[in-house]
Amino acid sequence: MEIDSLILMGFIRALIERQFMQFALITGILVGLLAPVIGSFVVIKRLSLIADTLSHFSLAGLSIGLFLLNILRLPIGDPLYVGMTFAVIGALLIEALRSYYKNYKEISMPIVISLGTALSALFISLAGGFNTEIYNYLFGSILTVGRNFVFIMAVTTFVILLLIAIFYKRIVIISFDERYARLLGIRVGVFQFFSTIILGLVVSLSIETVGVLLVGSLMIIPVAAAMKIGNSFKTTLLIAILFSEVSVILGLWLSYSFGFPSGATIVLFNILILLMVIIIKKIFSSPHAEEKVAMEAEVRTE
């Protein structure tokens, strides 16, 4: 107990005294907010694998960035920008393939994942093989983010949340019922184009927090847990954000205190919450609960 409180005190002191911890916390909270918000719309549209696909494609950009920077010595700045560009290109590629294979839309995902992974392997090798930077891209390195990244993250979060607030009604109706949105005269294609770009940006920025291999879970798992509890769209969204933030803060704490990889601890907390939700739901709902709900609904019809 005493050790636990010492560890917690150490974490809080680090948050107060160490700038890198403050950057990590701010980044974590921003990603913890943005990822489940975007993730909700992704889940509704049954595109849960899109985040993983884009993160793999973004990795191709990051490794090409490393190759340009380290081997060709080109002054491209942070490979992150190449990664972001690739995430957006990957997103547009998915959209193009989805409209090409209209009846087999999911085919687009493995094609883009394969291309991304192949390019990554090629350029990682050309850039001098596996190193710490690559490891950080794969598994995340929230404790090493700098002032510049925190600024980009803050601006991106603000702009995206503002856009969602302005176009809230249209985004929700497009997600739930695309055909009806078209009938209402909403320009679905334009919205889809911009949301695809936004998705690409959020995925590539989230890579710094949990890494390529775990970005999808950050977007999807809190939403998967929240949709089993929420009764309305708004409460589900709020619960998903709450789960996500709790996971980020607890994950950051364990990661700092025991030197665990931050991405892994954050995602494992998300999974833990999901498991708890599933178990608690099982305990509190009797086997006939669903039939009961259906019967009550019938009674209301009478």
Added chain:
Amino acid sequence: MRVEVRNLSFSYDYRPVLRNVSLNLENGDFLVVVGNNGSGKSTLVKCILGINRVPEKKIFLDGMEINEFRRRLRIGYVPQKLDDFNYEFPITVNEIMHVSRYSRMRDEDKLALFDRMGILELQNENINTLSGGQLQRVFIARAMVNNPDLLILDEPTAGIDAESEAKFYRIVNDLNDEGVTVILISHNLKPGRSNFNRIMRLTDGRARTIAASEYFERGVD
């Protein structure tokens, strides 16, 4: 709303689905379109809704050529089986109405609409928990939330119980009495339910207008 279709032919990938279909509906008409599966009923509706793009000067809504018709909110649509909607994610009836509403409507008018559709008590319910009949009424309310003057219903009573069906027709008849033009697609129309004044029978994409009495004596074919 007035609806005019002039000698419309429509094909999917060179497979003709509609052949020379013509139609003329005045304000407040109630048309039932009957026909077997694959006869072109839903295709006709998709053309009128603008989902299927049609050649110029084939369809006119209130005298305006459909490709130039921009006032989409004036058309309410209740789709077949409602399976375009993503159900499993939580969303309440009220939230669906909120995101579907793009014209001015006072809150008391919205509540009056809910009351009329029999969904007033359901407004804060997650739609996952509703029965088929309740869902159907929610989706008519959604179609009515922008005060349309054309209501298109595609096999709206498939899979709901008899009582919900009767309730559904009462609501549609009332709306029609108030001047809303109604197009109802059905493959098994029962007598005495809806107060339609026109019937169009589609057979292999060809349309024939028939009297209601003829329909009920001889059936679809």
